[in-house]
Amino acid sequence: MNPVLHGLAANPSLPPELIDRLITMADLDLSSELATRTDLTPTQLTTLAARGDEIAVQLAYEGRLTADDIDPAVHPYAALALLDEGAGRQEWTPFLATHPTTRIREKLAACPDLPPDVVRTLAADPDIKVVAELALWTTGETPARLARHPHAEVRRAAAANDSTPPAVLEMLITGEGLAPARQCLVCDREETPYVHEWSCPRPECDLPAGAACDGSHQSTVHEIQRMALLNPTTPIDAAVRFADHPSMLLRSALASRPDLPPGLGAQLAKDPIPGVRADLAENPAIDDSLIRTLAADHGHDVQRRLAHNPNVPLDVLADLARATRIGSTLLPRIAAASPDETVQLAVSPDPAVRMLLAQRRDLPAAIRDALAVDPDAKVAKSVAPHPGLSDTLLRTMVARHGVQVVAGVAANPEAPPALLADLTRHQPPVRKVFREVARHPHAPAPALLACLTDEHARPLAAAHPNLPPPVIAELLTDNDDRVAEAAASNRSLAPTVMSVASLRFVP
Template sequence: MNHVLCGLAANPALPPELVDRLIAAADDDIAAQVAERQDLTRTQAAALVSRVEQSAVRLAERGLVTADDVDPAAQPLAALALLAEGAGRPAWACLLATDPVVEHREQLAACPGLPAEVQEILAADAEPRVVAELASQASSDMAARLAAHPHAGVRCAVAANEAAPPAVLAALITGQGLPPARSCLACDRKETPFIHDPQCPRLDCDLPPGAACDGSHGSTVHQMQVNALWNPATPAAAVAGFADHPSMPLRWPLAVRPDLPAAAYERLAASPEAGVRAALAENPAIGDDLIAVLAADPDPDVRRGLARNPRVPLEVLTRLAGSTAIGSTLLPRIAAASRAEIGELAASPDPAVRMLAAERRDLPPEIRDALAADPDAKVVKSIAPHPGLPDVWLRAMVERHGARVVAKVTKNPDAAPALLEDLARQQPPVRKALREIARHRNATAPALLVCLADRQARPLAAAHPALPPQVIAELLADDDWRVVEAAAANPALPSEVMSKLAPWR
């Protein structure tokens, strides 16, 4: 990979004639960067597709390539990209439905709005993965048909399709009403009984870890059940019975469903895995009694999950704040709190509760200022990035609490250039603060030069347009490829340097 040219391809200040030169010499990596340019013209986009056909995927998403720019016989990937965006021609789908390349038919099967005759061709494809791709996004009628497909992998794909009829999804879970599947990916490849080594060393092996078949297609059937349980279109009555299933992957999706009976949630709360209980704790469908049970769970991940529940009562949330490390995050219940509730939280004698309110970024000035003057450094760290805080308040925070709050102060969008310079020079340096300064819109050249001395802040500083142009040019020879790409992408890179870097045809 040429990191200089990849960075240059992303440089927003690159003149059009240099973009043309990059396109003429583009490889996959450079093309990926050029395809993201906001100033790319239709002519340049067509030239890029001619050079690197795979770039058509992103260009089609952006509407920069049209059907008039593509020859489906010579550029099947470009044609598939347009079909995926609904911008291709129906005749292309008919042509590609019999393409000898399996991957092309598989990509076609994922395209929306395919003509009925093309869907029929794909549904009868000899390659199960092509049919499975069609099944994963097929209409209700087609999904119902493919649920009876002889290959278990196709049925597995139907189970994940939210357009599949609820009765069909229920049947896929139980197997009732459907003819037995005759094959799966495992018995397609191996003589049964077979269990695939989860640590398989073969680099060319495409069997999933743990794939197993003894004639019943066990691992595929299990995954089909998992898919159906995650599918919100599967009826609650068909899935509730899995709430105490011994397989954790079959219980986990139930923990997040909003439509189960209370008894099912209670059984899930008894799951031995903290991950299942934590997912349940976040579910806004659980009742107050279960919230109380989960609030006393011995695992901190479960209590943190409950803190993220948008329906958790404030009195429970405040107790959790005092006993569980929630971290610096705006919780849903706090985001929805009324002004009166925020005022009560901000006046709490518990600093952990005041921290909850301090994460809001729309606080009334009087509450914001009171929290900015809080004696507890953890509260000040939470409020420090709040917009609107004057420079004198930010400096006072650092004066009172020192290095503990510096990184959060530098994260404030209104931090003044002079303040950022002073904080960059702090000794010993606060490395998190240097990274924040390096990406701050108000950072100045003196502050950025200090940031260059830090390994993690250096790539961020190299991308900042306030860095002196001669320094940016010097960074093109840096030992760290991240720094090189960032410098090449910096819009302050001198145009004469850009011209020297861009390849000639």
């Protein structure tokens, strides 16, 4: 379908009669685009839903189709979407639980509040994927029962379900008090012993890389243990025995637990694998002493992950800001800084610390303005998009720091039109400025025309309502499909032009 028609389908100003015209000619992709509109009539919604399951599911999940609109025999996936949202009808579930399509039964097994008889039917399903999906999502007594299932894949799913009782999770993670599993997905399909190669040449094969079974279902047992370690319901007393396990994945799962004991954290801080120590570093459960130990750890990603720990002390965070590349992100500890701490950060002699604070967008006016005139360009760049900065301060930042801050200034939501136009004429030019200006709601027409000269900003500018209507109309025939589609979606496009385009670009 022509990109102009897709653009028109998304245009909020498209007249009702043109919506009907597009629905009449729409293929599946265009129907999906039209289904996102919020101004469709019930008749239009019903027509689009009839185009296929994908559209019906989309509309059901958005709450724009109700149980009265759905026949589960015609649109089973839409019925499942409503059941998943708690808006379906329980009388549908017996029919869906015995549907010949496995995928439908599998999706039903993930729905909440299923009737007991339907749960029993799904638990006895001949396809193990359906039973495993039920084990992952079901509540009540069923998770405990399915945790004892003879198939290891069902046990793996039950180990990830936080409704599985703690005592049962302990059995799953330790294997104690539980009869060994008799099957797994590997020995279901392959003669054992078998190890699935990492680059399997069989396109139909969906076994995970490294899946293995020698009769003990070892790869699935490993996954059962990992799922149970990641499950916060699993008792920590059962989890701690994995601190010395040969598997790095299991030690990493243990390192991220919110109930990690301090002594065990200290042990994991000495783990030979940096990834385990990095998972530990970001864990809010670790104490101040362990945080300071990890702050001196130069293993890959340990210090960066520690900087994202919400409990990291500010003095440690200051050291981390100097030692590692944190990037343009608002750290949890900075976001939670008290008013007194905010003042302390703002007057830090270290520009790396002031730059972290400048990522906040709720700073008091005095601190915000002080950071705007900071002599360090990285600090100014970080605070440049902060709402509330005056035109004078924004221009002062550009005059002082030039190309280092112009894109940040262009991203400021309150940058006035005249300033945005001036930024597109900045010498030397900064390409990112054009993209920021092209998406800015205050961008004036002259600035948007300048943005059309940039390949990456061109589609953004074509969709901007402040672009002159004649220019928008010209862009409908642009050689770049992205630009043509964006122009067609522009709400400032004249209705007469939309009408002509809807006929001109019919496939």
